[in-house]
Amino acid sequence: MSVSRRGFLRGTVLPFSESVIAARGMEAYQANAGQDRSARSLVPPGVTEIRISSNENPLGPGKAVLEAILGKFPEAGRYPFNSTPNDGALTSAIAAKFKIKPDNIVLGGGSQEILKNAVRAFTTPARGLVTGAPSFENCPGVAKKLGHPIKEIKVDSLFRLDLEPMIEAAKGAGLVFFNNPNNPTATVHGAKAVADFVIRVRQSSPETVILIDEAYHDYVSDPSYESAIPLALETPNVFVTRTFSKAYGMAGMRVGYAIGRAETIKPLEKLKMPYDLSVFSIAAAISALGDSKHIEAERERNTKVRAFTIKALDEFGCKTAVSHGNFLFVDVGKPAKEFREACAKQGVVVGRDFPPFEKTHVRISIGTMDEMQKAAAVFRSVLRPATTADARRIEEASWR
Amino acid sequence: MALTRRGFVRTAGLGAAGAFAHTWISARGRENALWSAVEPALQAAESGLIVLASNENPMGPGPHVLSAVKAAFGDGGRAPGRYSNAGRDLIDAIAKKQGVKPENVVLGCGSTQILRSATHLFTAKDKPLVGTIPTYEECAGYAEMMGHPVRPVALDADFTIDLDKLAAASNGAGLVFYCNPNNPTATYVGARATREYFAKVNRESPETTILVDEAYFDYVTDPDHDTHIPIAVENPRILVARTFSKAYGMAGLRMGYAIGHKDTIKKMADWDGGTGTGSLNVLALHAGLAAIQQDASFTAAERARNKAVRDFTMSWFAERGMKPTDSQANFMFVNIGRPAKAFRDACRKKGVAVARDFPPFEKTHCRLSFGTMDEMKKAVAVFGDVLAKKANAA
Numbered sequence: 001m002s003v004s005r006r007g008f009l010r011g012t013v014l015p016f017s018e019s020v021i022a023a024r025g026m027e028a029y030q031a032n033a034g035q036d037r038s039a040r041s042l043v044p045p046g047v048t049e050i051r052i053s054s055n056e057n058p059l060g061p062g063k064a065v066l067e068a069i070l071g072k073f074p075e076a077g078r079y080p081f082n083s084t085p086n087d088g089a090l091t092s093a094i095a096a097k098f099k100i101k102p103d104n105i106v107l108g109g110g111s112q113e114i115l116k117n118a119v120r121a122f123t124t125p126a127r128g129l130v131t132g133a134p135s136f137e138n139c140p141g142v143a144k145k146l147g148h149p150i151k152e153i154k155v156d157s158l159f160r161l162d163l164e165p166m167i168e169a170a171k172g173a174g175l176v177f178f179n180n181p182n183n184p185t186a187t188v189h190g191a192k193a194v195a196d197f198v199i200r201v202r203q204s205s206p207e208t209v210i211l212i213d214e215a216y217h218d219y220v221s222d223p224s225y226e227s228a229i230p231l232a233l234e235t236p237n238v239f240v241t242r243t244f245s246k247a248y249g250m251a252g253m254r255v256g257y258a259i260g261r262a263e264t265i266k267p268l269e270k271l272k273m274p275y276d277l278s279v280f281s282i283a284a285a286i287s288a289l290g291d292s293k294h295i296e297a298e299r300e301r302n303t304k305v306r307a308f309t310i311k312a313l314d315e316f317g318c319k320t321a322v323s324h325g326n327f328l329f330v331d332v333g334k335p336a337k338e339f340r341e342a343c344a345k346q347g348v349v350v351g352r353d354f355p356p357f358e359k360t361h362v363r364i365s366i367g368t369m370d371e372m373q374k375a376a377a378v379f380r381s382v383l384r385p386a387t388t389a390d391a392r393r394i395e396e397a398s399w400r
Numbered sequence: 401m402a403l404t405r406r407g408f409v410r411t412a413g414l415g416a417a418g419a420f421a422h423t424w425i426s427a428r429g430r431e432n433a434l435w436s437a438v439e440p441a442l443q444a445a446e447s448g449l450i451v452l453a454s455n456e457n458p459m460g461p462g463p464h465v466l467s468a469v470k471a472a473f474g475d476g477g478r479a480p481g482r483y484s485n486a487g488r489d490l491i492d493a494i495a496k497k498q499g500v501k502p503e504n505v506v507l508g509c510g511s512t513q514i515l516r517s518a519t520h521l522f523t524a525k526d527k528p529l530v531g532t533i534p535t536y537e538e539c540a541g542y543a544e545m546m547g548h549p550v551r552p553v554a555l556d557a558d559f560t561i562d563l564d565k566l567a568a569a570s571n572g573a574g575l576v577f578y579c580n581p582n583n584p585t586a587t588y589v590g591a592r593a594t595r596e597y598f599a600k601v602n603r604e605s606p607e608t609t610i611l612v613d614e615a616y617f618d619y620v621t622d623p624d625h626d627t628h629i630p631i632a633v634e635n636p637r638i639l640v641a642r643t644f645s646k647a648y649g650m651a652g653l654r655m656g657y658a659i660g661h662k663d664t665i666k667k668m669a670d671w672d673g674g675t676g677t678g679s680l681n682v683l684a685l686h687a688g689l690a691a692i693q694q695d696a697s698f699t700a701a702e703r704a705r706n707k708a709v710r711d712f713t714m715s716w717f718a719e720r721g722m723k724p725t726d727s728q729a730n731f732m733f734v735n736i737g738r739p740a741k742a743f744r745d746a747c748r749k750k751g752v753a754v755a756r757d758f759p760p761f762e763k764t765h766c767r768l769s770f771g772t773m774d775e776m777k778k779a780v781a782v783f784g785d786v787l788a789k790k791a792n793a794a
Contacts, residue, residue: 037485051482060481066473069480069683073469076687077460077649081439082451109509109679116672145671249481252682270545273516274439274538276509278681279652280469284480 035340035352042344050348050375052365055183055216055327057249059301059368061284062294065250068287069280076279083279090282093289094257098229103262106269109276111215111243111256114268116142118175118258121267122209123148127174132161134184134354136213139177148174154356159185159321159329163197170201173208180228181216184354184363186323190224195231198238209264210238215256216325218247218295219302225324232260239264246326247298248288253281302326305369312376313364316383327351327365332383336362342382348375440756450779452769453753455583455616455731457649457702459772461691465650468690469683484682486689493692494657503662504633506669509679511615511643511656516542517672518575518639518658522609523548527574532561534584534758536613539577548574559585559725559733563597571605579613581620581729584758584767588728590624595631602637609664612640616729618647618699619706629659636661639668644684646730647702648691653684706730709770716780720787731755731769736787740766746786752779 036053043049075083091102108114119142128149140150151169156162181188212228232238239260245251321329336358351363495502508514515538523529528549553569556562581588632638639660645651714724724734755767
C-alpha cells in the first residue's frame, strides 16, 4: 500500500496531468505523524530530548501569557461564553489588531479546525482540493476522509509552491490550500506573486475558494513578502488563516483564526464547533496579542538560530531550501527515516517523512541556539561519511 | 436553506409526534430554533453576579486539578508551546477508571465534539436523529445544519423520557440522543428501564445507534442508578458520552469523552478524534488526568453538596406551590407560571442569571442551575421578589 502510494507520488516527474496525486490521505498523514512518536521512543533513557520535529516555538508563550492563564483559575468551572472576558473578547482583540470587523473573523481550535472546516465547506465530490506536494497535510487528510478529489502539485525546483500548475489545477476546484510560507519546505512567495496567483485563479475559476495559510507569517524575513490579509478583505472567495501555535508559542493551547470577507468565511462560522476554545486559551491569546515585542524578539531569535543551523548543515554538505519559517527542509542525501532514527538514538527528534522527498530530505525545526548547537553535532556524526563520495563532499566542505 | 431546515423540522415534528408539535413550532431562526444549540453569552457579568444559567459546578475543579494545570506549564513555562501527546495518558487513565480498554475511549473537546461526531457519523438524509423535546440541543442543531432529518419525541406528563414513544420513533433512526438525566428537565430514567429500551431498539431497529449522554451521571441519587458503559463496550450500537464540565467542575477547560465498542470508537476517532493535536488543549489534558485519578470521594462530596442545595431550592419552590420536576441533576426545571424570558430578565436585573428558553415550555417553565448554598439563599430571595409580582399574561 505504502509502496504504491509512494510510486504514485514519484509520478510527479511526469507531465502535469499525470502528476496529480489523489491516492494519499489521512492514513498516510497519520502514519507519518506517528513517525515523530516512534522516533521519540528511540531516545535513550537519561538523554535529554531535543524535540525539533513539530515547528513549535521552543520557548513557549512567555510569562505574561502564563500569568493570564493563572488569572483565569477561578473561572475554570465556567463555560467559555460565561467567562470574563468571554470568547467574543478574543474576536474583538483580533479585530482591533487588524483594524477589521468581528464578522471578518472566525475562531478555531488551532487553525486546524478552520482547515478541516474549509475542506468540508468548500469541496464536494465534484469540486476537489488543490494543494502542494509536499505541503501541510491537514486539508488533504480531511478531503480523503470525505472522498473528495485531491490534486497535489509538486513544488518547483526551488521547493516553492509551483504557481502555474496550481492555477491550472484550480480550474473547477472547490478549494486551493496555499501555505505561505509552505510547510514543510519553508519557502515563501512574495506579495506580488500571491496577488497575481489570486487574480489568475479568480479569472479562470471564480467559484474556487483560496485558503492562504499564514501560520508562519511572523517568521518571514523576505522583504517581498506581505500578509495576504488586505487582499482577502477585498477579494471574494479568499481568506487567510493564522495560528497562535507558532511564533506565539501556544501550540498546546489550540487557538487559530480565519480572516476574510464576511460572506466568504460564513460557512466556516456555521461549521465551527461551539465552545471550542478553553477559558485559558482565550485569556492566553488575548494576552499574547497585546505583546508585539515578544513576537519581535521571537522572530529575531529564530532568524539567528536559523542562520546558524543552515550554515552548520551547509558545512556538512547539506543544502537547505531558502527558509522563511522556524524550520528547514534539508537535503541530507539519505532517507528521512534513516536520518531521523539515527538522530533520535542520540536524543534529537526531527520531522516526519514528506513525500515525494522522503528519500532525500528531512524537515528540521529550529529549537533554541543551545539545542541547535547540540543538534548540529549530532547531525555531523550521523551524516559522517556513509560512502566515499559523501566523505569527499564533507571533506571538501570542511576546507572552505 | 434555513427555511428549508425549519420547514423540515416542522414536518418531522408533525409526523413523529403528532398534533402537539404544530402548536409551538413556528418560523423561528437558528438562534431560537426548535433546538437552539448555542448558549447566549452573559452580558458583561458584573462581579457578584450569581450565575445559575449553564449547569456548571460552582466550586470549579478544586486545587488538586488546578495544581496539575500549573505543573503542566512545565520547565520554564514552555510546555504550552508544544503539541501534546498527553491525550494517550488521559485515555489510559479513563480506561482504567471505567474498567475498559483504551481502544474503548475517544476524547473530545467537551462532550460537544463527541455529540457532533456521533451525529455526523450516524445520521444521514435518510437516517434521522431522534431526540426528546426538549433535550440538550447539540445533536439536533448539528443534524439540522447538515440537513439531516430530526424526529422530536414529546416527554411524558412528568417531563421524563417516554420510553414507548421513544422506542416507536427510534425505528429506522440513525441515532437516538438519549440524555439521562435529561437536560433541561433534570428527570432520570432508571437503569433497568433504560436497558429494556436498548434491547427493544436493538431488536426492532438493529441499525440504530443510541448515544447515551451521561453528562450529569455523578449527580444522580436515584436508587436504580447505573452507568451503561459496560453495555456500550460490548454493543456497537450503544455509545456513552461523558464530560468533565459538570461534577468535575471543568466546563472552562473543554474536555469530554465517549466510551463504546472498539469499532464504534474507531469510527469516531477516525472522523474527528485523535489524542491532542486537534482541538484538545494541553492544560485540559493534564487537568483531566488529575481529575480522573482522584478517588471517588471527590464526586461523592460534590454529589452530596449538590443534593443539599437541590433539596433546599426545590423545597423553596414546592412550598410556594411551584412544582419542580424530580431533579436528579445539578439543575431543576420548574413551572413558574409565566414566560421564562420575563422571569430571566427580572432576575438578571437583580444579579441572578438563569437559563435560556426551552421550547415548548418557554411560556411556563424555567431551568435553574444550582450554585452554592450561599448563592441559592440569595437567589431565592430574588426569585421571591420577582415571583411576588403578578405574571404578565403570556
